Amino acid sequence: MASISFAFILCVLIGRGYGIIHQLNGSEYARMPPxxxxxxxxxxxxxxxxxxxxxxxxxxxxxxxxxxxxxxxxSEPSSKRFNHSKLTYGICVTKSCTNHNSTNLRLRLESxxxxxxxxxxxxxxxxxxxxxxxxxxxxxxxxxxxIVVAFIVMFxxxxxxxxxxxxxxxxxxxxxxxxxxxxxxxxxNWIKLVTPIxxxxxxxxxxxxxxxxxxxxxxCMVIFAHSIFIGAYFxxxxxxxxxxxxxxxxxxxxxxxxxxxxxxxxxxxxxxxNLQLYAEKHALDWKVIVKAIVLRWLRLTPAYAIVLGxxxxxxxxxxxGPIWQKVAGTEVTYCRETWxxxxxxxxxxxxxxxxxxxxxxxxxxxxxxxxxxxxxxxCGSARSRLVVLSLLFVAGMVIxxxxxxxxxxxxxxxxSPEATRGFYVHDQTYIQVYSRGHTNIAGYVxxxxxxxxxxxxxxxxxxxxKYKKYRVCVWLTLPLGFIVxxxxxxxxADERASLAERVAAAALLKPIFGFxxxxxxxxxxxxxxxxxxxxxxxxxxxxxxRVTYSAYLLHYVFVKYFIGNQVTLLHISFMFVSFIFMGTIxxxxxxxxxxxxxxxxxxxxxxxxxxPVEREKTKEPEEWKQExxxxxxxxxxx
Ligand SMILES: *[C@@H]1O[C@H](CO)[C@@H](O)[C@H](O)[C@H]1NC(C)=O
Ligand SMILES: *[C@@H]1O[C@H](CO)[C@@H](O)[C@H](O)[C@H]1NC(C)=O
Ligand SMILES: *[C@@H]1O[C@H](CO)[C@@H](O)[C@H](O)[C@H]1NC(C)=O
Numbered sequence: 001m002a003s004i005s006f007a008f009i010l011c012v013l014i015g016r017g018y019g020i021i022h023q024l025n026g027s028e029y030a031r032m033p034p035x036x037x038x039x040x041x042x043x044x045x046x047x048x049x050x051x052x053x054x055x056x057x058x059x060x061x062x063x064x065x066x067x068x069x070x071x072x073x074x075s076e077p078s079s080k081r082f083n084h085s086k087l088t089y090g091i092c093v094t095k096s097c098t099n100h101n102s103t104n105l106r107l108r109l110e111s112x113x114x115x116x117x118x119x120x121x122x123x124x125x126x127x128x129x130x131x132x133x134x135x136x137x138x139x140x141x142x143x144x145x146x147i148v149v150a151f152i153v154m155f156x157x158x159x160x161x162x163x164x165x166x167x168x169x170x171x172x173x174x175x176x177x178x179x180x181x182x183x184x185x186x187x188x189n190w191i192k193l194v195t196p197i198x199x200x201x202x203x204x205x206x207x208x209x210x211x212x213x214x215x216x217x218x219x220c221m222v223i224f225a226h227s228i229f230i231g232a233y234f235x236x237x238x239x240x241x242x243x244x245x246x247x248x249x250x251x252x253x254x255x256x257x258x259x260x261x262x263x264x265x266x267x268x269x270x271x272x273x274n275l276q277l278y279a280e281k282h283a284l285d286w287k288v289i290v291k292a293i294v295l296r297w298l299r300l301t302p303a304y305a306i307v308l309g310x311x312x313x314x315x316x317x318x319x320x321g322p323i324w325q326k327v328a329g330t331e332v333t334y335c336r337e338t339w340x341x342x343x344x345x346x347x348x349x350x351x352x353x354x355x356x357x358x359x360x361x362x363x364x365x366x367x368x369x370x371x372x373x374x375x376x377x378x379c380g381s382a383r384s385r386l387v388v389l390s391l392l393f394v395a396g397m398v399i400x401x402x403x404x405x406x407x408x409x410x411x412x413x414x415x416s417p418e419a420t421r422g423f424y425v426h427d428q429t430y431i432q433v434y435s436r437g438h439t440n441i442a443g444y445v446x447x448x449x450x451x452x453x454x455x456x457x458x459x460x461x462x463x464x465x466k467y468k469k470y471r472v473c474v475w476l477t478l479p480l481g482f483i484v485x486x487x488x489x490x491x492x493a494d495e496r497a498s499l500a501e502r503v504a505a506a507a508l509l510k511p512i513f514g515f516x517x518x519x520x521x522x523x524x525x526x527x528x529x530x531x532x533x534x535x536x537x538x539x540x541x542x543x544x545x546r547v548t549y550s551a552y553l554l555h556y557v558f559v560k561y562f563i564g565n566q567v568t569l570l571h572i573s574f575m576f577v578s579f580i581f582m583g584t585i586x587x588x589x590x591x592x593x594x595x596x597x598x599x600x601x602x603x604x605x606x607x608x609x610x611x612p613v614e615r616e617k618t619k620e621p622e623e624w625k626q627e628x629x630x631x632x633x634x635x636x637x638x
Contacts, residue, residue: 004387007286008232016179016428017386018355019618022239024070024074029132029239030072030474031067031070032067032070032071032074032084032086032121033059033084033087033117033120033123034089034236034238035059035082035084035086035087035238036087036088036089036233036234036235036238036569037087037089037090037569038053038089038090038322038411038567038568038569039090039092039095039096040567041090041092041093041321041567042324043095043569044092044095044136044541045136046137047094047095049094049135050092050094050095050135050136051093051094051132051133051134051135052090052092052093052133052136052322052476052496053090053091053093053132053133053136054089054090054091054131054132054322054323054325054326055088055089055091055109055113055127055131056086056087056088056089056128056130056131056551057086057087057088057089057110057113057126057128058085058086058124058125058126058127058128059071059085059086059087059101059117059123059124059125060123060124060125060155060409061122061123062124064184065122065123067121067122067123068085069087071127072085072086077493077494077495078244078366078416078418079245079410079414079416079491079492079493079496079505080245080246080416080417080492081416081417082238082241082242082417082418082421083418083558087125088234088282090322090323090467091109093108093109093112093133094468096116096381097109097112099112099115099589100112100115103133105133106127106129108476109127109131110125110126110127112217113125113127114457120597125448127425131268131414132322132323132326132329134320134322134324134325138320140317142539143313144304145309145312145313146310146313146314149200149309149312149313149314149423150313150314152213152306152308152309153310156598156599156602157183157598159184159602160186160598160602161186162181162183162184162571163181163184163185163602164185164187164188165184166178166181166185167181167185167187167188167370168185168187168464170435171419179609180606180609183217183602183605183606183609184602184606186597186598187300187513189596189601191598191599192541192546192601193543193546193547193593193596193597193601194542194543196539196542202277204277204458207458207525207526207527208273208525209534209536209537209542210521210524210525210532210533210537211266211270211521211536212537212541212542212544212545213534213536213537213538213541213544213545214262214266214406214484214521214536215262215263215266215545216544216545216548217547218260218262218263219552220257220278220585220611221256221623222259222260222349222358222552222582223551223552223555223581223584223585223588224253224254224256224581224585225256225257225259225415226358226556226559226584227358227559227577227580227584228253228415228554228577229420229423229560229563230559230562230563230570230577230580231420231572231577231580232420232421232570233323233327233419233420233421233563233570234323234566234569234570235570235571235572236561236569236571237419237571237572238417238568240572240573241572242417242419245492247437248489249488251485251488251489251492252482252485252486254414254415254488254492255412255415255485255486255487255488255489255491256485257412257413257415258484258488258509258510259413260361260418260483260516261440261510261513261514262517263324263361264364264365264367264368264440264443264444264447264514264517265443265444265446265447265450266447266521267365267368267369267447268368268372268443268445268446268447268448268449268451269448269451269452269521270442270447270453271372271373271376271446271447271451272372272376272449272450272451272452272455273370273451273455273610274451275288275373276451276452276455277377277455279449284291284376284377284408286377286378288373288377289373289374289377292369292373293369293370293373293466294415295611296366296369296608297366298611299604299607300345300362300366300549301360301601302603302604302607303550303553303595303599303600304342304343304359304362304553305343307345307356307553307554307557308335308356308398310557311332311335311356311557312330312332312336312339313356314334315329315331315332315557315561316328316329316332316563318561318625319561319564319565320565321564321565321566321567322566322567323563323564324564324565324567326560326564327560327563327564328560328564329409330354331354331355331356331560334353334354334355335355335356335381337353337355338350338353338355339355341353342355342363343358344355345362345363345366345367346363347359347360347363348360348363348364348367348435349363349437350435351431351437352365352425352426353425354423354425356556357424357425357537357556357557358552359425359553360435360505361435362437363437364440365438365444366437367437367438368437368440368441368444371392371437371441371444372444372448372457375388377393377450380392381598385452386542389445389448389449389452389604392441392445392620393441393442393445393446393449393511394441394443395441396439396441396443396444396445396510396511397442397508397510397511398507398509399438399439399441399613400433400439400508401481401504401505401508403424403433403439403505403506404429404433404502404503404614405499405503406428407432408499409428409429409432409506410429410431410497410499410502411425411436411491411497411502411503411504411505411506411509412430412434412488412491412505412506412509413429413430413433414427414491418454418477428446429445437465439511441509442510442511442514443510443513443514446514446515446518447509447518449518450518450521450522452517453522454522454525454526457526460491462526464523464526464527464528468528471523471528471529473519473528474519474520474523474528474532475529475531475532477516477517477520477532478520478532480514480516481517483514484509484513487505487509487511488505488509490505491505499618502512520532524536524537545590546596547589547593547595547596547600549591549593549596549600550591550592550595550596550599550600551588551589551592553589554588554591554592554595555585555588555591556588557632558584559584559592560590560634563585601629
């Protein structure tokens with residue numbers, strides 16, 4: 001099977017090869033040292049004093065030799081090739097390097113690797129200062145912070161137990177029972193979770209049902225994107241991984257990072273829409289700004305802080321394996337240094353941190369949210385909003401383009417094997433364009449404009465049925481979306497795309513994709529067509545959509561846990577990746593349900609209960625339930 005797929009990849013490689021590409025057939029490929037290698041892990045500690053190290057090292061040649069040139073040239077199209085001169089080996093030092101006795105561990109490893117690489121390939125190595133070793137002893141370290149986190153979690157469980165028992169035994173009336181305890185009733189939280197959007201006093205919210213489907217589908221795609229990390233970490237068939245880049249279906253996956261724009265659009269939409277609803281009965285003054293920001297912070301932070309607290313304290317001790325320190329240990333170290341950036345949603349401006357990197361989105365979305373509220377409140381009139389939104393939209397195209405031009409970046413994040421292997425920590429396009437707040441303005445503004453427009457059309461009794469013959473435009477959005485995404489193929493050619501192409505992509509991809517999503521979403525809200533709407537409004541999405549924030553927070557921890565606990569090389573295949581993908585989604589959502597019931601939902605209700613503003617105005621539609629990934633701000637939610 002492996003050889004068949006290998007032959008197939010070779011055909012693809014050779015068939016597609018032209019220009020500078022260095023085509024390699026199987027025997028030539030095998031002349032290069034494997035990128036990943038792992039000595040057996042557990043066996044290393046069978047003998048006392050066992051020592052196992054995982055090293056990232058660089059291959060060098062003392063004198064120019066053809067093999068080194070071949071490695072360099074083959075690695076040249078870096079968007080789709082591993083860098084075959086950067087290797088990662090897990091070495092049982094006490095077994096594999098018995099002839100090397102230097103007391104300096106780095107030198108011992110280097111001379112050991114020098115010898116093996118010289119014997120087999122005529123190459124030498126450079127081992128960096130930083131590598132990771134295990135001596136097989138596992139001690140559970142109990143820190144004060146760990147005790148605090150454990151105590152908080154226990155306390156939450158206890159409250160859930162008491163709240164649920166109270167609800168179960170006394171069956172108290174909703175308005176007269178002890179409200180504080182009822183927040184923690186699992187039964188009530190469950191009912192909240194599964195109730196379809198029913199009796200919201202604001203009927204217009206019912207029209208936002210399609211957001212549920214969009215949110216769940218987009219979250220699944222984000223989880224999928226993260227499960228790809230598994231395919232670039234410690235695999236033994238690197239040729240297969242590299243071969244995948246030449247197939248069109250995979251291009252759609254590799255360019256799928258744009259999908260995150262969906263969240264910005266939904267988020268911008270809800271912000272503008274909710275503010276418009278609020279403005280029907282209230283004045284929009286500066287107090288709104290403060291209130292909106294505080295409420296959003298309170299809505300997002302408790303669940304996030306619990307995940308962060310867990311990662312800071314216990315997470316690092318729960319796994320083991322050759323790369324556990326490299327994958328999870330690094331994450332914990334970074335989180336300990338930078339956790340407060342996360343709590344203030346500034347982490348996407350912090351370069352090089354590996355702490356829960358997927359949460360860049362929460363930070364970027366919060367920044368855009370603040371920008372949006374400011375714009376809405378400061379620009380009171382419809383005309384000034386139009387002007388400012390248009391200016392922001394232009395800025396949303398110009399800023400990424402300029403940054404791409406100045407720094408010679410890629411037009412979109414390239415899901416290259418090397419960037420994936422490094423979790424994008426040093427990928428400049430990811431850092432400077434993909435994950436910042438100010439580079440994602442376009443999608444957010446499109447969302448806000450759509451929210452404003454929908455509110456306006458609903459107020460104006462606009463009848464979309466008159467325009468039914470244009471429905472085909474809506475149906476075209478999906479195929480066009482695939483074309484936009486597939487257009488990213490130019491970034492995976494053998495030669496790097498020209499600067500003009502990259503700048504154009506940086507400016508245009510997000511807005512074009514944003515418009516397509518906005519058309520689809522807007523037509524669903526207005527009941528303009530029934531095919532996409534039918535899919536997006538399926539009732540089954542509703543409970544899933546309510547746990548998307550939890551699933552989003554948690555899945556990444558599972559992915560890293562899976563990678564970190566690897567003790568052998570993986571063999572990547574289509575089926576393997578499919579299983580990993582479905583498994584990650586399943587585990588992410590499976591964990592999200594209890595997390596939502598026991599943590600997210602009770603804490604959100606508790607905060608609502610504690611806020612005096614909210615209690616005074618119980619008759620208000622609850623516009624202020626701010627969520628991002630969970631952005632479904634209809635009143636049934638909390
Ligand atoms: C692979 O290519 C090399 C050089 O182009 C050639 O000498 C060798 O016979 C080829 N091997 C196979 C199995 O085709
Ligand atoms: C591969 O890694 C080596 C060593 O870090 C570096 O010098 C080289 O430029 C890299 N090659 C590519 C194509 O990035
Ligand atoms: C390994 O080889 C490299 C390249 O020749 C050399 O610079 C380095 O000193 C060697 N390391 C040891 C420990 O001999």
